[in-house]
Amino acid sequence: MTDQNKFLLDENEMPKKWYNVNADLPRPLSPPLHPLTLQPVGPQDLAPLFPMELIKQEMSPERYIDIPGEIRDILAIWRPTPLIRARRLEKRLNTPARIYYKWEGVSPAGSHKPNTAVAQAYYNKKEGIERLATETGAGQWGSSLAFACKLFELECMVYMVKCSYDSKPYRRILMETWGAKVVASPSNLTDAGKAMLKKDPKCSGSLGLAISEAVEDTIKHENTHYSLGSVLNHVILHQSIIGQESKLQLKKAGEEKADVVIGCVGGGSNFGGMSFPFLMDKLQGRNKDLRAIAVEPMACPSLTKGVYAYDFGDTAKMAPVVKMHTLGHDFMPEPIHAGGLRYHGMSPQVSLLVDAGVIEAQAYHQREVFEAAQVFAETEGYVVAPESAHAIKAVIEEAKNCARSGEEKVIVFNNSGHGNFDMTAYDQFLHGKLVDYEYPVELVRQSLKNLPKVK
Amino acid sequence: MTDQNKFLLDENEMPKKWYNVNADLPRPLSPPLHPLTLQPVGPQDLAPLFPMELIKQEMSPERYIDIPGEIRDILAIWRPTPLIRARRLEKRLNTPARIYYKWEGVSPAGSHKPNTAVAQAYYNKKEGIERLATETGAGQWGSSLAFACKLFELECMVYMVKCSYDSKPYRRILMETWGAKVVASPSNLTDAGKAMLKKDPKCSGSLGLAISEAVEDTIKHENTHYSLGSVLNHVILHQSIIGQESKLQLKKAGEEKADVVIGCVGGGSNFGGMSFPFLMDKLQGRNKDLRAIAVEPMACPSLTKGVYAYDFGDTAKMAPVVKMHTLGHDFMPEPIHAGGLRYHGMSPQVSLLVDAGVIEAQAYHQREVFEAAQVFAETEGYVVAPESAHAIKAVIEEAKNCARSGEEKVIVFNNSGHGNFDMTAYDQFLHGKLVDYEYPVELVRQSLKNLPKVK
Numbered sequence: 001m002t003d004q005n006k007f008l009l010d011e012n013e014m015p016k017k018w019y020n021v022n023a024d025l026p027r028p029l030s031p032p033l034h035p036l037t038l039q040p041v042g043p044q045d046l047a048p049l050f051p052m053e054l055i056k057q058e059m060s061p062e063r064y065i066d067i068p069g070e071i072r073d074i075l076a077i078w079r080p081t082p083l084i085r086a087r088r089l090e091k092r093l094n095t096p097a098r099i100y101y102k103w104e105g106v107s108p109a110g111s112h113k114p115n116t117a118v119a120q121a122y123y124n125k126k127e128g129i130e131r132l133a134t135e136t137g138a139g140q141w142g143s144s145l146a147f148a149c150k151l152f153e154l155e156c157m158v159y160m161v162k163c164s165y166d167s168k169p170y171r172r173i174l175m176e177t178w179g180a181k182v183v184a185s186p187s188n189l190t191d192a193g194k195a196m197l198k199k200d201p202k203c204s205g206s207l208g209l210a211i212s213e214a215v216e217d218t219i220k221h222e223n224t225h226y227s228l229g230s231v232l233n234h235v236i237l238h239q240s241i242i243g244q245e246s247k248l249q250l251k252k253a254g255e256e257k258a259d260v261v262i263g264c265v266g267g268g269s270n271f272g273g274m275s276f277p278f279l280m281d282k283l284q285g286r287n288k289d290l291r292a293i294a295v296e297p298m299a300c301p302s303l304t305k306g307v308y309a310y311d312f313g314d315t316a317k318m319a320p321v322v323k324m325h326t327l328g329h330d331f332m333p334e335p336i337h338a339g340g341l342r343y344h345g346m347s348p349q350v351s352l353l354v355d356a357g358v359i360e361a362q363a364y365h366q367r368e369v370f371e372a373a374q375v376f377a378e379t380e381g382y383v384v385a386p387e388s389a390h391a392i393k394a395v396i397e398e399a400k401n402c403a404r405s406g407e408e409k410v411i412v413f414n415n416s417g418h419g420n421f422d423m424t425a426y427d428q429f430l431h432g433k434l435v436d437y438e439y440p441v442e443l444v445r446q447s448l449k450n451l452p453k454v455k
Numbered sequence: 456m457t458d459q460n461k462f463l464l465d466e467n468e469m470p471k472k473w474y475n476v477n478a479d480l481p482r483p484l485s486p487p488l489h490p491l492t493l494q495p496v497g498p499q500d501l502a503p504l505f506p507m508e509l510i511k512q513e514m515s516p517e518r519y520i521d522i523p524g525e526i527r528d529i530l531a532i533w534r535p536t537p538l539i540r541a542r543r544l545e546k547r548l549n550t551p552a553r554i555y556y557k558w559e560g561v562s563p564a565g566s567h568k569p570n571t572a573v574a575q576a577y578y579n580k581k582e583g584i585e586r587l588a589t590e591t592g593a594g595q596w597g598s599s600l601a602f603a604c605k606l607f608e609l610e611c612m613v614y615m616v617k618c619s620y621d622s623k624p625y626r627r628i629l630m631e632t633w634g635a636k637v638v639a640s641p642s643n644l645t646d647a648g649k650a651m652l653k654k655d656p657k658c659s660g661s662l663g664l665a666i667s668e669a670v671e672d673t674i675k676h677e678n679t680h681y682s683l684g685s686v687l688n689h690v691i692l693h694q695s696i697i698g699q700e701s702k703l704q705l706k707k708a709g710e711e712k713a714d715v716v717i718g719c720v721g722g723g724s725n726f727g728g729m730s731f732p733f734l735m736d737k738l739q740g741r742n743k744d745l746r747a748i749a750v751e752p753m754a755c756p757s758l759t760k761g762v763y764a765y766d767f768g769d770t771a772k773m774a775p776v777v778k779m780h781t782l783g784h785d786f787m788p789e790p791i792h793a794g795g796l797r798y799h800g801m802s803p804q805v806s807l808l809v810d811a812g813v814i815e816a817q818a819y820h821q822r823e824v825f826e827a828a829q830v831f832a833e834t835e836g837y838v839v840a841p842e843s844a845h846a847i848k849a850v851i852e853e854a855k856n857c858a859r860s861g862e863e864k865v866i867v868f869n870n871s872g873h874g875n876f877d878m879t880a881y882d883q884f885l886h887g888k889l890v891d892y893e894y895p896v897e898l899v900r901q902s903l904k905n906l907p908k909v910k
Contacts, residue, residue, distance in 0.1 A: 004466050004467070004531070005466060005528065005531040005532060006466050006531055006532065006533075008463050008465060008466075010463060011459050011460060011461050011463075012459070073460065076459070076460040076461055077460060077461065077539065077835065077836055077837075078461075078836075084532065088606070106561050108832075108835075108836030108837045108838070109836075110875065147836055150832075150833050151543070151834075151836070169878070169882075170625070170875070170876075170878035170879075173878040173879075173881050173882045173885070174838060174875075174878060174881075176881075176882075176885055177829065177832055177838055177878075177881050177885065178832060178833070178838075179833070374632065377563075377605075377632055377633060378605050378633070378634070379606075380532065380563075381532055381533075381563030381564075381602055381606070382532075382563045383563070383629060383632055383633075418875075420565065420625070420629075420873075420875035420876065421625075421875065423624070423625035423628040423629060423632075424625075424628075426628050426629075426631075426632050427624075427628045427631075430628070430631055430632065
């Protein structure tokens with residue numbers, strides 16, 4: 001064991017291929033369906049939304065896919081990101097566990113999201129697209145795509161979930177600094193937005209609705225594609241660079257293997273990007289005892305309380321229908337501060353692995369999550385995003401278990417982003433104004449009645 | 456030449472000693488004077504404010520001073536910081552110059568300031584001090600000291616310049632998250648603050664006044680010391696880790712030497728920390744052609760428009776009197792967004808080197824500075840602090856000169872912090888609402904009449 005605190009990789013040690021978990025899943029994914037016909041979609045059905053190279057990646061069975069040099073060149077501004085041993089947190093918890101965090105907050109946009117934003121902008125630019133439309137919750141994805149679009153000289157249109165638009169003006173300004181156009185969702189720019197505003201003028205928005213607006217915008221504009229920051233296979237593929245780097249860095253730290261890998265889940269890309277390269281070993285019959293824990297908010301608990309079924313990816317039923325853990329596409333989560341986790345559905349890959357018992361899931365309330373974030377800030381220094389704080393809460397629980405059992409587990413988690421744009425939430429937490437939302441049993445029951453009837 | 460973008464150092468390559476430019480100055484510094492007697496101060500005069508170890512460092516003629524392991528352990532959370540080749544900026548400027556930036560924005564507080572905050576908290580803790588009082592402009596220093604105090608379990612009291620307190624609530628919350636108490640300066644907690652509020656109830660504050668409040672607070676509280684984030688020799692000593700790392704990293708990049716080193720200056724510590732280890736070579740007769748450029752705001756241009764004379768470090772004449780470039784301790788700068796550069800004086804070391812012709816100085820208006828910051832964000836991705844953007848403006852001018860002359864200069868600058876807490880300023884810039892303040896000739900003339908009469 002080394003006494004170092006931080007484990008770095010040189011630029012030329014950055015992975016040259018993405019890892020595709022499709023090659024190692026215990027059973028194949030159920031095919032995505034067309035939202036109108038509910039029949040399996042082919043590449044041509046997706047072509048109005050995505051460039052063909054991403055559609056190929058979405059459906060690819062290949063275990064490894066080359067990362068183009070142009071993408072690696074841009075990622076190298078901040079990648080490889082550091083893996084840091086959380087020695088002060090360990091000490092505070094008096095745990096024999098060894099805790100490592102992958103620190104994705106060093107990117108220009110402040111989170112892991114640019115890993116896929118840069119790739120998506122690249123493939124769209126290469127196909128002659130001039131404009132990308134997208135949605136964003138807390139703004140981490142929107143700012144990442146704005147950044148990537150600026151580097152590739154693409155226009156960027158962002159539908160930002162209204163409760164985040166109102167509470168996080170700095171994220172909006174950041175996107176605008178990178179040249180993006182940002183509107184609050186529901187907006188008056190789309191039929192989906194107008195319909196919701198008519199129904200509920202005070203609607204605080206949701207990721208599902210913002211996706212509908214961005215998809216509608218895409219279809220109605222020329223030379224425009226849609227870009228999604230999570231959920232889809234190709235997004236998690238691009239994020240696999242996180243887990244691959246972490247494995248190399250753990251080796252440098254003198255660790256033979258990880259025992260527990262932890263990440264927060266909204267759509268699943270930061271968790272999948274971190275855990276899938278580790279889970280590859282488990283799925284291939286090595287490191288069989290590895291546990292992977294997906295952590296979600298109690299206010300939007302798709303993995304722990306949802307059903308595993310075909311559902312629409314968005315509120316207005318325009319996005320493909322996929323088999324996933326879902327609370328129903330009509331479900332409108334409470335305006336918790338972890339805006340990036342307010343999604344009714346889940347990555348089909350993560351969902352399948354949870355259903356197959358390969359991945360565990362946990363849900364926490366936002367007050368206990370912010371308590372964990374403060375412990376982290378007081379020990380490790382970094383003030384993290386509310387999303388990432390969900391992972392920290394689970395890490396602390398695991399480490400406390402180790403303190404009780406005496407087990408020297410190696411716990412690795414994805415610290416997916418900084419909280420510099422979430423200070424209002426910290427302010428509310430510090431002044432006892434943070435509200436915990438109970439899981440809305442009845443709302444979800446109603447919402448689940450509207451799942452598509454797939455034969 | 457390598458085709459890499461980013462040059463890292465491993466944790467064990469972090470400098471083990473600080474570099475003290477006092478050993479290489481062309482002539483000795485003039486001694487600091489007592490604010491009441493105007494006689495040279497001895498260590499005992501400074502003991503009510505600082506721990507003895509820092510006082511020794513302040514006056515030390517030694518070229519190198521060991522960095523204690525406890526300090527290095529904490530710095531290793533984020534240090535060594537990356538040195539990044541700004542290839543996209545070079546391309547945009549069509550310059551043959553090679554531009555490198557040292558990226559200090561990766562620290563928990565988001566700037567270079569924790570380099571000295573951790574050291575200061577450490578020495579105070581070791582001497583049995585329980586509470587530190589300080590001032591902050593934009594909040595970068597205050598948040599850094601709050602962070603450091605939390606790690607060493609010290610109380611932290613921050614007087615935050617009012618115009619920043621009002622425009623940067625997120626910085627205040629960040630400090631509070633790390634457990635600090637923060638008040639707007641001028642405050643009602645000190646005589647200095649009360650006197651100013653009586654004179655001008657709408658006073659937007661200044662660093663000089665906030666220093667007075669923190670010094671008064673220190674003297675009136677038990678077990679309390681004062682902590683300064685710039686100006687003083689020991690602060691720049693702690694920041695010398697930046698320039699030392701950069702020199703090692705430039706070697707890794709295949710560069711024999713730097714031609715131009717650039718940093719912004721408020722009190723001088725980020726510029727001194729970056730440039731002094733490079734200037735050592737020049738002062739010792741090697742790399743004689745090296746240029747070092749200190750960049751300041753036109754609204755507070757101590758180096759380019761001030762006088763080189765003895766002056767008080769603070770408005771209320773409680774801090775030591777030092778020989779430096781000054782606009783007069785009564786000078787109240789306009790509320791520009793680069794709050795960290797709103798200081799009437801300057802580091803005595805930087806001042807002496809400017810006076811001796813070793814260092815150059817330049818001043819820019821804030822609009823052209825934000826234009827430079829936007830070019831940087833559009834090419835290199837990072838949205839930087841308004842302070843750091845001053846350095847970028849000077850870098851762009853140098854690189855354009857190279858484009859005209861064809862010179863392949865190596866330009867290195869300290870990118871001292873991120874702009875995540877400065878989004879209001881970017882918003883104003885993007886919407887054409889940013890104001891340029893002319894250099895206030897008459898105000899400075901008046902202020903300079905009040906310099907202390909030193910024999």
